[in-house]
Amino acid sequence: MLLFFEQLLNGVQLGVFLFLLAAGLTLIFGIMGVINLAHGSLYMAGAFASALALRLSGSFTLALIAAPLAAGLVGLAMEVIVIRRLYARDHLDQVLATFGLILFFNEIAAISFGRQPLFMNIPPALNSTVELLPGAPYPVYRLLIIIAGLLVAGLLYVLISRSRAGSLIRAGSTDQEMLSALGINVKMLFALVFAFGAMLAGFAGGLAGPLLSVEIGMGENILILTFVVIVIGGIGSIRGAFAGALLVGIADTLGRAFLPGLLKLMLPPAEADGIAAGLASMAIYILMAGILIWRPAGLFPPQGRSGA
Amino acid sequence: MLQVEHIETFYGQSQALFGVSFSVEMGEAVTLMGRNGMGKTTTLRSVMGLTPAAAGHIRFAGRELTAAAPHAIARAGIGYVPEGRRIFPTLSVLENLTATAAPGRAGGGTGWTLQRVFDMFPKLKERQRQMGALLSGGEQQMLAIGRALMTNPRLLILDEATEGLAPLVRREIWNCLEALKNDGLSILVVDKNIDALARLADRHLIMDKGRIVWSGTSEALEADPELGRRLLGV
Numbered sequence: 001m002l003l004f005f006e007q008l009l010n011g012v013q014l015g016v017f018l019f020l021l022a023a024g025l026t027l028i029f030g031i032m033g034v035i036n037l038a039h040g041s042l043y044m045a046g047a048f049a050s051a052l053a054l055r056l057s058g059s060f061t062l063a064l065i066a067a068p069l070a071a072g073l074v075g076l077a078m079e080v081i082v083i084r085r086l087y088a089r090d091h092l093d094q095v096l097a098t099f100g101l102i103l104f105f106n107e108i109a110a111i112s113f114g115r116q117p118l119f120m121n122i123p124p125a126l127n128s129t130v131e132l133l134p135g136a137p138y139p140v141y142r143l144l145i146i147i148a149g150l151l152v153a154g155l156l157y158v159l160i161s162r163s164r165a166g167s168l169i170r171a172g173s174t175d176q177e178m179l180s181a182l183g184i185n186v187k188m189l190f191a192l193v194f195a196f197g198a199m200l201a202g203f204a205g206g207l208a209g210p211l212l213s214v215e216i217g218m219g220e221n222i223l224i225l226t227f228v229v230i231v232i233g234g235i236g237s238i239r240g241a242f243a244g245a246l247l248v249g250i251a252d253t254l255g256r257a258f259l260p261g262l263l264k265l266m267l268p269p270a271e272a273d274g275i276a277a278g279l280a281s282m283a284i285y286i287l288m289a290g291i292l293i294w295r296p297a298g299l300f301p302p303q304g305r306s307g308a
Numbered sequence: 309m310l311q312v313e314h315i316e317t318f319y320g321q322s323q324a325l326f327g328v329s330f331s332v333e334m335g336e337a338v339t340l341m342g343r344n345g346m347g348k349t350t351t352l353r354s355v356m357g358l359t360p361a362a363a364g365h366i367r368f369a370g371r372e373l374t375a376a377a378p379h380a381i382a383r384a385g386i387g388y389v390p391e392g393r394r395i396f397p398t399l400s401v402l403e404n405l406t407a408t409a410a411p412g413r414a415g416g417g418t419g420w421t422l423q424r425v426f427d428m429f430p431k432l433k434e435r436q437r438q439m440g441a442l443l444s445g446g447e448q449q450m451l452a453i454g455r456a457l458m459t460n461p462r463l464l465i466l467d468e469a470t471e472g473l474a475p476l477v478r479r480e481i482w483n484c485l486e487a488l489k490n491d492g493l494s495i496l497v498v499d500k501n502i503d504a505l506a507r508l509a510d511r512h513l514i515m516d517k518g519r520i521v522w523s524g525t526s527e528a529l530e531a532d533p534e535l536g537r538r539l540l541g542v
Contacts, residue, residue, distance in 0.1 A: 167403040182388065182459055183383045183410055
């Protein structure tokens with residue numbers, strides 16, 4: 001039971017990461033119609049920026065500020081130089097161009113930081129555990145990630161649903177031409193939304209630094225999970241991204257933790273291990289297929305729009 | 309105030325406007341009439357920069373707007389109420405009014421506030437929390453006008469101001485436009501209701517096959533019933 005609780009929290013923590021990535025990706029895909037495969041590169045940019053800032057300043061707080069700032073600037077440049085030209089193009093062009101960006105960013109990272117992974121230590125103040133339930137110590141740093149992620153999710157929800165910037169973003173997802181005819185510079189709005197999504201991805205990268213190694217290609221694995229999240233949630237929906245991220249995070253973590261044990265109850269240990277490993281890595285795709293059969297447009301498709 | 313000179317506009321290869329010229333003066337209401345497909349909507353879209361003219365000039369308040377982006381044209385002081393209203397469906401009535409509002413722009417007359425829009429259209433106040441998609445046609449048209457007014461334009465452009473609305477709602481829209489005109493706002497309006505247009509506007513333009521083929525005052529328009537049969541199909 002305690003183990004389950006701990007794994008559940010780990011699942012939530014993965015979910016929070018996925019949400020930070022998915023929020024930007026779903027806004028960019030839902031509003032501008034661009035499939036940005038290089039979203040993972042922005043996550044990587046955040047991780048490298050925080051590693052560098054930590055090495056130079058020794059301050060973890062500064063590192064966590066540097067991560068979204070750097071990713072936001074990289075994102076802004078990416079939008080102005082490349083993405084802006086892709087809005088009117090078809091999805092294949094977008095996939096090819098943003099795949100090219102992945103190669104570009106990986107090479108830039110290799111030239112600047114070398115191919116060896118960088119390791120960030122969890123700051124000593126946060127490197128302890130706290131007992132949430134008696135007998136179940138949980139790392140403070142992971143708990144902080146959960147809290148930070150939930151805070152960002154709450155802020156984002158208020159921003160999108162209550163603020164004027166949020167209403168412009170929602171208006172832009174239905175009728176950009178009308179928005180421009182009312183005096184809104186839609187090009188600039190898109191660039192800012194893109195940079196904002198990049199900042200969220202960069203923040204996730206900064207948070208991930210001490211848990212994973214900061215290395216080239218770290219964005220690609222999590223990008224696939226992120227796409228699963230936004231498809232499950234309904235493309236363009238922040239609420240959907242949140243629900244999808246938690247579902248995927250928990251399903252993936254619990255699957256890996258408990259499937260081997262469950263299967264061993266029924267099968268010989270050797271076979272159970274093999275099958276469980278396969279099933280665990282398939283779990284989120286099975287989840288996605290099931291949800292799409294039930295709700296083809298995802299859990300929370302944005303209202304007022306036909307089709308995708 | 310608005311000068312349109314010899315604009316030619318294309319959709320791909322096919323030409324829709326053939327040297328359209330007209331002007332709207334300060335405080336004036338001008339109508340654009342003609343049968344369907346004669347270029348009225350295209351003319352308005354060209355003025356707004358949504359379907360840019362390939363040749364000719366568009367000037368507004370002394371500024372050259374020929375190649376300007378739509379948002380720059382709107383910011384120069386033109387409020388646009390498009391055909392089909394195009395209310396933002398996922399925004400509430402309140403958000404539709406405030407999202408693109410520009411209180412500082414105050415082009416002509418007094419600045420528009422939420423309160424003034426609600427005074428003009430009390431129904432919008434009652435429904436301010438509802439989503440734009442849930443409004444009736446008449447309410448959507450009121451909202452589209454209110455939304456444009458909140459950008460504090462000097463010229464209001466309306467495409468099919470009362471199309472598809474019930475007679476009572478039409479009268480309400482015409483009364484509102486009359487009040488706006490008396491307030492000093494310039495208006496360029498496309499509609500089919502000749503009687504109401506003749507009462508509202510000073511000058512009328514009739515389009516046929518991408519050209520302006522007749523222009524004149526309300527008296528001239530009403531004095532020539534043949535005109536309506538030949539060019540307006542009424």
